Amino acid sequence: MPCGTRVPSVCATAAGRQRCSVASTLRWVAQRVLRGAGAVARRGMGHGHCSCRPSGEGRDWRSWIIAVGLVEWTHPSAAAVTTVIRQMSGEGVIQLTPLYGANDTDAMCYLLEIDDCRIMLDCGWDERFDERHLEALATAINDVDCVLVSHADISHLGALPYAIGQLGLDCPIYSTQPVWRMGSMFMYDAWQRLTARAEFDLFSIDDVDSAFDKFKTVTYAQECHLTGRGDGIVVTPFQAGHSLGGAIWRIVKDTEQIVYAVDLNHSRERHLDGTVLEISCPRPSVLITDAYNGLTVMTTKRNERDAQLFDAIRACLDGGGNCLMPVDTAGRVLELLVLLHSKWVSARLDQSYTIAFASHVAQNTLDFARTYVEWMSEKCQKQFDQMRENPFDLKHVVICQSLEEVLALRQPALVLASSLFMEMSFAEDLFIQWASDPKNLVMMTTAPRVPCLATTLLQKPTPKSVQIVRRYRVPLEGAELREYEEKRKEQEASVAKEESESESDEEDAEEDDGMARPGGAVGQATAMFKRGLKLTPSFPMYGFKEVVRSSDIYGEAIDFSEYAPPETNPDGISANPSGAAESASALLESATTIPAVPTKALTEHLTVGVRCAVHFVDFEGRMDQSSIKTVIKRVLPRKAVLVHGSAQAKDHIQEFLERELPNTSSVLIPDNQLSSVINSETNVFNVKIRDSLNKSLRFVQVGDYEVAYVDGRIVKSDDSRNRYPTLEQVAATAVPDRPAVYLGGSRMADLKKAIARAGIDAEFINGILVCAGGLVNIRKVTDHQVSVQGALCSQYFDIRRILYDQYQIL
Known part of the structure; x- marks a missing residue:
């Protein structure tokens, strides 16, 4: 005789605390109740609820009630039950707006x-920094509680200095x-x-500093509990591949587990391991991922691509030519350099050809x-631990931080130059030459x-010619230089006069103690007079700015490059032209120095x-079509949201998921500036008991x-x-059997x-x-569901008892 049981699926995270298998069970209870399986009694009373609490000391006694009915409702629908309780509790709404x-x-x-909490997932810009692209950001910037940054490139965080300096964004920013x-x-x-190269005032170097002062860094798998309106929400980063420190973000509220995973790379590379998405975030409530390469099919293996890249470069250099490789600043260029x-x-x-890395911050x-090293692949960590070999001890790579240094290189040369767009950068300058x-x-x-030069x-x-808008600076001469000097002198005189007046006001304030203290009788009596003559005393203080130092779970981070000796290549050219590694603050000082002319x-x-010649070999470090499908199938999300991809790519992935993943209830493709409700089928509400x-x-x-x-x-x-609404006890006679x-x-x-431990033979056939x-x-x-079939004998009942012992029965 068959015996059916319910088996909960893999573990999820509940109440923003620990992973456990109960979340899936609660989800099943919610679905069972809402589908009418004994959900409502004849008297219209809610029935079939489930409550859970964390065990151990310090446990949270807040309970979760799943899919309850209401008095005076006769057979309420799932939507009606959910809507009314959400109105009563004022929570439970999760929506995403690109x-x-x-x-x-x-x-x-x-x-x-998530309820009242507003979390911004990345805050990127393109390399042209077109202000029109941020109109939607400007309207939504208010009341953002935190920002989660997944990767370090401009497309993921490039708008942060502008948002903080011009739009008033003021919240913590989380990243690795x-x-x-x-x-x-x-x-x-x-x-x-x-x-x-141009007049640029959308953000200043101070805005950049202010933006990165707001960062709170975390390590992989480190849980971070939000506060304020985000109370009860836990965010955790996991390895994404693609870039050094790149992160998948898992966002947990009660039994809802939302995973934000964009720009993933499942392949193991020279300095990075692949993503751990399917291991760290199995069966999430919602998976937000990209379809950027949803139509790209990678037909070559990594070793073949490596050979194609190097063979083309070697042929160019052997022929007496120079090779220009446009790269980003500090992302995928690291893999290429290694x-x-x-x-x-x-x-x-190294004795025949030069390899160089050119950007304004190449050395840093x-x-x-x-x-x-601890953020790199296991292989890199092992080599460093056992042989003290650092993958970025690149002794033969020459650092260039100006165009003059690049042009002075020994040729033939391979130059990795920023930027990828090849506009207003070293890459553009070298291409023109x-x-x-x-x-x-x-x-x-x-x-x-x-659209760009690249x-x-x-x-x-390949086009025979291209149109380039070149921007550059030239020194002022003649009348323009004299006019500039006159304006500069006028400004200096104006500033000196204001400082002198300010010092005089402060001296007057010190002489007259009654006038210097706000709220005093003399001060109040003459306030109007002093404001009219602009004599209101200032209360100067020493300038102070708290220095935010980077730290992790082990304490303040150490910059080992400060203790590294200068290195030279075999040609005697210093791999670090400035000697010891210069810090970021020194870089800023040099960057903001006013030129002499x-x-x-x-x-x-x-x-x-x-x-x-123009060649292309794919080293983007992103999953292709086949990998996207495989990884999502392993993750098994209950709901998926596809972003950042062409319409054709997103449609293709959506059709695949709907066909191959029947347990995924829906696959959403939101448009820009349109909100989509992404709640899973779990209906979890906070109540008082x-x-x-x-x-x-x-x-x-x-x-x-x-x-x-x-x-x-x-x-x-x-x-x-x-x-929160209150859950009250009902009489036992009013509750039907379940x-x-x-x-x-x-x-x-x-x-x-x-x-087998019970002494009964068992084998899989x-x-x-x-x-x-x-x-x-x-x-x-x-x-x-598990089916147990057999003859009604003592062994049958012993085996059934062992099966039941694997479960807790309510």
Whole structure:
């Protein structure tokens, strides 16, 4: 005779505390009640509730009530029950609004609202820094409680200085420490290359500092409990691959587990391991992920791509040409540097050709990269622990932080130059000089999807000429220089006069003590007179700004590059032109120093003939179509949200998920600035339980939690200060009979071991657990149902008892 049981699925996170299997059980109870399986009695009273609390000391006695009915309702629908209780409790709404980033040409910025808490997921910009793209951000910036940053590049955090300096964003920003540090490198480099070529005032270097002062760094798997309106929400980063310190963010509120995972890379690389999404975040309530490469099919393996890249570069250099490789500032360039340096060493090219890294912050980028070995792959950590080999001890890479240094290199040369867009950067300057020589090569490793010089060059066939708007600065001369000097002297005189008047006012304030103290009798009597003459005393204080130092769970971080000796390459060229590693503050001082000769910005329209070769080898470090499908199938989200991809890519992934994942209830594709409700099917509400009812509950241990079955009645409080409704006890005679609920459970392999320990033979045959020589067979029908079939003998009842012992029964 068959016997069916309910088996909860894999563990989830409940109440923002610990992972346990009870969340899936609660979800099943909610679905069962809402589907009408004994949910409402004839009298219209709610029935079939479940409450749980964390076990152990310091446990939270707040209870969760799942899918309750209401008095005077006769067979209420699921929607009606859910809506009324949400109105009573004022919570339970989760929605996502892409401010921008729904399309593959956008930077990324999404607003996640969980009840009253507003969490911004990334806050990116494109490398052109077009202010019009941030109109949606400006309207939604108010009342943001925190920002979660996933990667360090401009498309994920580039708008933060503008949002803080111009829009008034004022909240904590969470990221891993490498994202915080490398993100500052991205923004310093962007600010320097823009201000060195054009008039740029959207944000200042002080805005960049202010933005990164607000960062709170966390390590992988470190839980961070939000406060204020985010009370009860826990955010945790996990490894994303793609970039150093790149993070998947798991956001937990009660039994809702939301995973934000964009720009993932499942492949193991030279300095990074692949993503751990399917291991760290299985079966989330909602998965927010991108479909950027939803139509890209990767046909070559990593070793083949490595060979294609190096062979093309080697052929160019052997032919007497120079190779330009546009790269980002501090992201994917790290993987390319490690790869190319290893090839340079193995092929012994250091004596023949030069390899250089050119950006305004190249030296700082490598110095900081050396300090983050613990964030790299297990292989890199092992090499460092055993042999003290740091993957970023790149002895043959020459650092260039100006165009003059690049042009002074020994040629032929390979130059990795920022930026990816090849606009207003070293990459643009070198392309203009090298494009006319057919011996030269432009090697692309990333294909931007916004209109820019890089996308133009990647067209098939390669265009014979390109139009470039070149921006640059020239020193002022003649009348312009004299006019500038006169204005500067006037400004200096005006500032000196104001400072003198301010000092005089302060001296007067010190002489007359009564006037210097606000609120005094003399001060109040003459306040109007003093304001009219602008004599209101100031109360000067010493300037003070709290220095926010980076730290992790072990304390304040140490910058090991400060103790590193200067290195030289075999040619005698210093790998660090400035000697010891210069700090970020020193970089800022040099960046903000006013040039000795004033300059003006000019624009020039050029037509550049393209006679050099242009190749592309994919080193973006993102999952392709097949990998996206495989990873999502392993994660098994209950609901999926697709962002940051072309319409065709998102439609393709959506069709696949709807066909292959029947347990995924819906796959949403939101548009920019349109909100989507992304609540899972779990209906969890906070209520108050009266002491009399709480004492009558029989809790059983399930994982790290205690769970009880509740029969009660929801009553709205008359006190407006009481946010949550109250659950009251009902008479036992008013509660109809209900089926048993099985909580917990184990795998079939564990059940086989338990049966074997009882002295009963058991083995798997064609997926069926055959026990007692075939007298009893156990088969897993679905994820939530187990069938036990056999003759009614003593072995059958012994085996059934062992099966029941794997569960807690309510």
